[in-house]
Amino acid sequence: MTRWMLWTLSVTCVLILTACATSSPDVVQREDAQRLSQVQDGVVLTVRPVVVGGSQTGIGAAVGGITGAVAGYSGSGVPREAQVLGLLAGVAGAAAGNAVERLTTREDAVEIVIQLKGGERRAIVQAKGNETFVPGDAVILVTSSGKVRVAKAPKIAP
Numbered sequence: 001m002t003r004w005m006l007w008t009l010s011v012t013c014v015l016i017l018t019a020c021a022t023s024s025p026d027v028v029q030r031e032d033a034q035r036l037s038q039v040q041d042g043v044v045l046t047v048r049p050v051v052v053g054g055s056q057t058g059i060g061a062a063v064g065g066i067t068g069a070v071a072g073y074s075g076s077g078v079p080r081e082a083q084v085l086g087l088l089a090g091v092a093g094a095a096a097g098n099a100v101e102r103l104t105t106r107e108d109a110v111e112i113v114i115q116l117k118g119g120e121r122r123a124i125v126q127a128k129g130n131e132t133f134v135p136g137d138a139v140i141l142v143t144s145s146g147k148v149r150v151a152k153a154p155k156i157a158p
Contacts, residue, residue, distance in 0.1 A: 035144055035145065036144075037142050037143060037144035038142070038143040038144075039140050039141070039142055039143075040116055040117070040140065040141045040143075041116070041117050041138070041139075041140055041153060042114040042115055042116045042117065042122070042138075042139055042140070042141060043114065043115050043136065043137070043138060043139070044112060044113070044114055044133050044134065044135050044136060044137040044139055045113040045114060045115050045121070045135060046111075046112075046113040046135060047110055047111070047112050047113075047133045047134065047135065048110065048111050049108065049109070049110055050109050050110065050111050050125060051106055051107070051108060051109065052106065052107040052108075052109045052125065052127065053102070053106060056098060056101060056102055057101065058098075059101060060097035060098050060099075060100050060101025060102075061094040061095075061097045061098040061101070062094070062097070063097050064093035064094050064095070064096050064097020064098065064100070065090045065091070065093050065094030065097065066090070066093070067093050067097075068089040068090045068091070068092055068093020068094065068096070069086045069087070069089060069090030069093065070086070071089055071093070072085040072086040072087070072088060072089025072090060072093075073085065073086030073089075075089070107127050108127070108128050109125050109126060109127045109128060110125070110126065110128055110133065111123060111124070111125045112124050112125075112126070112133055112139075112150050114139060114141065114150065116141075122141065122148075124141070124148050124149075124150055126148075126149055126150060131151065131152055133150065133152075137152060137153075138152070138153035139151065139152055139153055140152075140153050140154075
């Protein structure tokens with residue numbers, strides 16, 4: 001029972017930590033609020049779905065390794081055997097935790113190719129947000145703190 005509780009706790013911790021990270025264009029980071037951003041007008045040329053690979057911060061491996069080591073060590077009453085089991089289970093837990101972290105931090109995204117008013121073209125990859133882009137859409141590129149996001153151009157009333 002203790003092993004299942006430790007495993008559940010470690011998976012929950014990894015999921016909670018990875019849920020905190022987002023690259024959604026609909027979420028503005030605190031350090032980007034109240035900053036002047038550069039805006040460029042453009043037109044969408046192409047849109048294609050892509051996947052942004054998951055991150056490997058080491059948190060998943062650490063949680064998995066510790067959980068595995070504790071669970072493995074408690075799996076035997078013989079001290080020497082418990083140490084070996086703890087080591088092996090720790091290594092396996094670290095590998096599993098790393099894989100879980102990579103899989104849970106993957107993100108569906110889009111690559112948008114845009115032609116700017118001056119004729120230059122830009123390609124931007126951003127997480128899928130609330131807006132859907134199709135070729136021909138008028139858009140704006142918003143650049144702030146070295147990050148670029150695409151949004152639909154506002155409609156100007158006559």
